[in-house]
Each structure stands twice: as C-alpha cells, then as structure tokens.
Amino acid sequence: MSRLPSAIARGGEAKGCKIVRMGYSRTSRGAPPMSSQQAKRPASLFGELKRRNVFRVAAVYVITSWLILQIADVVSPALNLPGWTLSLIIVLLALGLPLALIFAWIFELTHDGVVRDQPLSASLSSGLAGRKLDFAIIGILVLAVVVLLVRQEYFMTPEQASPAGAKVDADPASAEAVGKSIAVLPFRNVSDDVANEYFSEGIAEEILNALVRVPKLKVVAWTSALAYKGGPRDLREVGRSLGASHILEGSVRRWGDKVKITAQLIETKEGYHLWSETYDAEFDDIFAVQEKISRAIVEALRLQLMPDQLARLGRLATSDARAYDIYLRAQAALRNVIEAADYDHAIALYDEALHKDPTFAEAEAGKCSAYYLKYDHTRDTSFIDDAIRTCDRASVMDPDSPEILVAQSDLYNATGRSDFAIERLERALPRWGREAEIQRSLADAYGAVGRHDEALAAYLDSIKIAPEIARTRARLAGFLVRRGRFDESIAQWREAIALEPGD
Numbered sequence: 435m436s437r438l439p440s441a442i443a444r445g446g447e448a449k450g451c452k453i454v455r456m457g458y459s460r461t462s463r464g465a466p467p468m469s470s471q472q473a474k475r476p477a478s479l480f481g482e483l484k485r486r487n488v489f490r491v492a493a494v495y496v497i498t499s500w501l502i503l504q505i506a507d508v509v510s511p512a513l514n515l516p517g518w519t520l521s522l523i524i525v526l527l528a529l530g531l532p533l534a535l536i537f538a539w540i541f542e543l544t545h546d547g548v549v550r551d552q553p554l555s556a557s558l559s560s561g562l563a564g565r566k567l568d569f570a571i572i573g574i575l576v577l578a579v580v581v582l583l584v585r586q587e588y589f590m591t592p593e594q595a596s597p598a599g600a601k602v603d604a605d606p607a608s609a610e611a612v613g614k615s616i617a618v619l620p621f622r623n624v625s626d627d628v629a630n631e632y633f634s635e636g637i638a639e640e641i642l643n644a645l646v647r648v649p650k651l652k653v654v655a656w657t658s659a660l661a662y663k664g665g666p667r668d669l670r671e672v673g674r675s676l677g678a679s680h681i682l683e684g685s686v687r688r689w690g691d692k693v694k695i696t697a698q699l700i701e702t703k704e705g706y707h708l709w710s711e712t713y714d715a716e717f718d719d720i721f722a723v724q725e726k727i728s729r730a731i732v733e734a735l736r737l738q739l740m741p742d743q744l745a746r747l748g749r750l751a752t753s754d755a756r757a758y759d760i761y762l763r764a765q766a767a768l769r770n771v772i773e774a775a776d777y778d779h780a781i782a783l784y785d786e787a788l789h790k791d792p793t794f795a796e797a798e799a800g801k802c803s804a805y806y807l808k809y810d811h812t813r814d815t816s817f818i819d820d821a822i823r824t825c826d827r828a829s830v831m832d833p834d835s836p837e838i839l840v841a842q843s844d845l846y847n848a849t850g851r852s853d854f855a856i857e858r859l860e861r862a863l864p865r866w867g868r869e870a871e872i873q874r875s876l877a878d879a880y881g882a883v884g885r886h887d888e889a890l891a892a893y894l895d896s897i898k899i900a901p902e903i904a905r906t907r908a909r910l911a912g913f914l915v916r917r918g919r920f921d922e923s924i925a926q927w928r929e930a931i932a933l934e935p936g937d
Contacts, residue, residue, distance in 0.1 A: 488535055490571065495534045497574045499527040614735055615652035617678035618642040620663040621695070622685040634686035635663075636762035637695065637724065641682070644728040646866060648737060654678050655870040658900045673702025680708070682731060691717045697727050699734050709734040718755045752797075757790035761797050768804055777808040798828035799837040806844045821845055836866035843875055852882035870900035874909060881913055889913060904933035 506523050618641055623634040639656055646653050654676045662672055669681050684697035698710035709730055713723045752758050764783035771777055784801035788794055805821035808814075822845055828838045839862035846855035856879045863872050877892035893910040900906070907930040914923035 491534055491537075492531070493571055494574065495531055497571065499531075501574060501577060502527065614650065614680070614737065615654065615678045616645060616680045616682060616699075616731070616735070617654035617659050617662075617673070617676045618645065618656070619659050619672075619681060619683045621683070621697075622664065624685045625688045627688075630686070630688050632762050632766035633688060633759065636765060637686055637720075638682075638684070639765075641724055641727055643866065644724065645731065646864075648732060651732075651735065651737060652678075655900045656868055657870055657903055661902050669700050670702050670705045673700075678702060680735065682727075688717070693717050693720060693723070695723055695727070697730075699731055717759075720755055720758070721753070752787075752791045752794045754791040754794070757787045757794055757797070760787040760790065761794065761800065764797070764800055764804075768800065768807070771807070771811075774808060774811050777804050777811070780804045781808075793831055795828050795831035795835050796837050798824055798831060799835060799841045802828055802838075802841040803844065806841065806848065809848070818845070818848060834861075834865075836862040840866065840868075840872060840875065843879065847875070847879055847882065850882075852879040855879040856883070870896045870903060870906070873899065874903075874906045877913070878909065881916075886917065902933060904930040907933070 503523060618638050621634040621638040623631045625634075642653060642656055642659070645651060658676055662676075669683070673679065673681055679702055681700045681702055682697060683700070684695060687694040692714070693716070694712065694714050696710070696712045699708045700706070701708055711727070711730060713726065715723050752761070760783055764780050764787060767776065767780040767783055771780070781801055781804045784797050784804065787797040788801070791797070802821050802824040805817045805824060809817035809821065821841075825838065825842050825845055828835070829842065832838060839858040843855040843858040843862070846852065846858065856876065859872055859876045859879065863869065863876075866872060873892045873896035877889045877896065880886070880889035880892055890910075890913070893906065893913060896903075896906045897910070907926045911923045911926035911930065914920070914926065
C-alpha cells in the first residue's frame, strides 16, 4: 500500500513528461520559437508598414476623402456655401493624410482598444485590425460607387447626358443650355455730369474683359449687351434673349476724385439676386474695385480657379488711373466716329494717355486701330504706314494682348497677309470679350485665303453671338454674292437694312 502513492506519483510524472513532449511536438509542427538572434534581426520597412496596416489605412483615407469631396461638390450649391469651400476641404484632407499614416504606424487596434504598437510584435491584433480595415475598404468602395451612380443620374450636365455625337440644344432662350454664363450690361451713369457716360460704360467693359479670362464661363459679347443700355428692363427676359444664365448690372457715380460703384449679380431664370455690393473709393483705387467685383462674381458663381487664373483677373493694362481714364475717353471717341476728322480726336486722346504712361500697350493698340479705321474711311494708304508703326510698338510692349492681336489682324488683312491675320485672331479669340467682332474678322480672313466653308461658319457664328450688328450681315451678304448664292445674299441685305435703315 505504501508503494502505491509513489508509483502513482511516478506515473503522474511520466504522464506529465509526455504532455510536455506532446506540447513541444505541437509547437514544433507550427512555428518554432524565435531565437534571440532572430528577435534582434530588424524587419524590412515594407514588411513593417504592411504589418502595421499603414497601406490599408492610406487606402481607406484616400477613398473616404474622394467620397467627401463628391458629396461636398453636390451639396455645397444647395447650402449656398462660398466658392472657396471645396478648396478648403481639399487642403484639410491633404494635411490629414500624413497624420493618419503616422497614427497607423504608432498605434494598433486590439481587443482591448487602440494601444501603442510594439515593434516586431506578431500578435493577433494586427490581423484583427487588418480584417476590419479590409471590410471598411469594401464598404466605402460600395458607397463610392453608389454616390457616383447617383451623381451621374441626377447631376450630369446637358453635354454629359447627351449620347456620343448627339447635338446639344443650344437654344439661347434656355438658360440651362448655356450652363454658367453671364452678360455684363453697360453700367448706368448716375453722376450729375452726363459726360461721365464714357466712364461708366468703360468700367463695365473692363470687368467683362476680365471675366473672359475665367475658364468654363461663357461671357456674352459686349456689342450684344450694349443693346440693353439704359431704360427699364425685365432682366429675366434680357437673360433669355442673350442666352445668359446670369446678368451683372450696376451704376457709377463720379464726383471729383470720388467714385461710387454699385454692382449686382442676378440669376435670370427666377430673377433673384445672388450678390450685390457698393464700393466707395478714391478714383486712383478704381483698379482694385474692378478686381473685387470680378472676384466676387467668380465666387458667387461657384467657379473654382487656380491661383494663376485668379491673378489674371487683376491683370492691369496700366497702373496709372489718369492714363486709364483718358484711354476710356479715347475708346468712346473711336466708337462714336462720324467723319474722318473724328479719328484725329481719338488719336490725340490715345497720345495723351501714352504721355502719362508710355508703356500702356492697350492705348498704343487703340491708336493703331484708329489709324487703320481712318485708312478704311479715306483709303489714304499713308495711314496704313502709321498703323503699322504703332502696332509694332504695341506688340513689343505686350505681344499677347488681345487688343493688339486684333489690331494687327486688321492690318494684315488690309495688306494681303491674311494667313498672319488668321493666326493673330485665333490667338485673341479666347482672351477677349468681343468674340462677335473677332469671328467676323476671321470670316473675312478665311474668305481671302479660299477657306470658304470656315468663312461661312465664322460669319454665322458672329451673327449668332451678336445678331443685332448690321455690318456682319452686310459682310456675309457680300461673301454670298461672290459664292453665287444670290437669294441668300438678298435675305442678308434685307436683315442688315432692317437693323440700320438709315445707312
């Protein structure tokens, strides 16, 4: 009896040894324990990034950021958020990415919550976090696809909604057909001095020329907008007539060296105000006011611009406000010429502006146009020589100015170098608010070099942009006569006479 406990004890020890051996054998069939040398061996950076789920976190962050931007782009117009909201969200998300990656490197998700990661730990926690992140990626991707499909269905533009090759309805009576577009009407002169009419009109035209530089914004031709100068008007009807979804109108009061400009932006479909502001300024600060108005319009229309595009809104032809004022007088004088002697008055004003600012390229270009128009009026070829010299000086000052490019094109056409005229006009076309005039000049140049189909298309484009200009229809009538299309030519002459019965 006394030996039994010892035997049992020995059997227990033996069985215990067996259990230990079995335990070791199971371990040996799995991963053997790491040696001290293996524990000290550093893991590769890629492997450690993968183990800590840094790549998964980056994927989740990028997809989620894209989803946030899509939602923000859709809902921000409905919430009437300012135009810079989307840019701010992009900046914040970009700044958050490195923080998210640092967080993923330092911490890990475990059954006990978020804890500091231990270097080279091969615990089950990394696998748990990885599986959860995989599920998160799949879920966010599904949500992103849903958002994309919904946006395609309900928020696509008319161009996107049309089948490939289908013609989009371009009826100017439909504001939706033209997307974001604007007509800048001549500002009203509310000064005591009616002679300030040139100034209020010139301010509006310069704002229009700034807006032409905004990508994806259609700007109605200045000549078309001039038809609605002064008098009471239903802006919704004006918008439908001009094919503009928005209208900028305003007034200018000037007394001494003080200027007050009031501007308001109206949505033409319903006729409600998007933005309005009054600016009181010294005359020498007029450039800053024009730039503020242009930027406010861009923001109200929710147009996203890059910094260089915003900078172009403030592009100044001159920094001398007095030279600018004289330039506006010269422009008005050139528009209102009746007889040949009137060109001399305009040229003298351009010279006065250049005396105040010898680097004023647009004033030099205006002077070139005045010389060319005087030649066109008198057929005195000496004025062509004057125009060439003036245009050459202007081109040295600013070779990319649209005013200079258009002035040069007139000279090239007049001297039989229409190929050069076409090159200048095609460069000026996207940069200037007088698109109808450029298209008419292009049509003349295309016709001169035998590109008749393009000439006809350019004439028709010019008429479509500014149907109220009789000169374009008269030019088209002459072109059609030369092509032997007499019935169509007669119809265009009748339209031209109806527009200007006294000429």
